[in-house]
Amino acid sequence: MMSVMSLTFGPDRQTREFQCDCCQAPIERAWNFIYADGAAYAVYFANCYHHKDRDHDAWIDVIFGTWGAGSEQWTDHVSFACRVGPVAGQDTPASTLVTAGLAHPDGPLFGTKLDRETALQHPKLSEFWEVSDFILENDPLVRGHVYGR
Ligand SMILES: [Zn+2]
Numbered sequence: 211m212m213s214v215m216s217l218t219f220g221p222d223r224q225t226r227e228f229q230c231d232c233c234q235a236p237i238e239r240a241w242n243f244i245y246a247d248g249a250a251y252a253v254y255f256a257n258c259y260h261h262k263d264r265d266h267d268a269w270i271d272v273i274f275g276t277w278g279a280g281s282e283q284w285t286d287h288v289s290f291a292c293r294v295g296p297v298a299g300q301d302t303p304a305s306t307l308v309t310a311g312l313a314h315p316d317g318p319l320f321g322t323k324l325d326r327e328t329a330l331q332h333p334k335l336s337e338f339w340e341v342s343d344f345i346l347e348n349d350p351l352v353r354g355h356v357y358g359r
Contacts, residue, residue: 287321
């Protein structure tokens with residue numbers, strides 16, 4: 211049995227706004243550390259899209275690995291991602307696994323970027339859903355974007 215972790219945000223949440231490649235609408239991004247039982251556990255990047263002619267959705271990347279030991283220790287990093295937004299035939303937004311790190315360069319931070327098929331087989335999948343639910347419920351930008359401000 212996996213113990214239930216106590217998740218909290220790190221102290222240095224950051225946000226940035228930039229432009230969508232497809233329609234020049236604003237994209238809002240939030241990123242931060244997630245702590246589990248007081249220790250750095252994961253990093254997330256959440257992009258909230260305001261497309262002019264497509265669904266307004268959020269894409270959340272979560273990176274697991276060893277933190278705080280310098281980049282030479284980053285060989286164990288692995289990243290997951292999901293898209294959260296409206297789906298046909300459903301009243302509430304749904305989360306769907308997608309390829310991780312699509313909007314980010316390859317490198318040691320993101321480590322192994324899992325695609326949907328590999329993520330589904332990965333032992334950390336349940337931890338990813340736990341972290342992404344925590345972000346959806348508690349990051350003010352993501353929560354407001356997905357569930358309304
Ligand atoms: Zn767009």
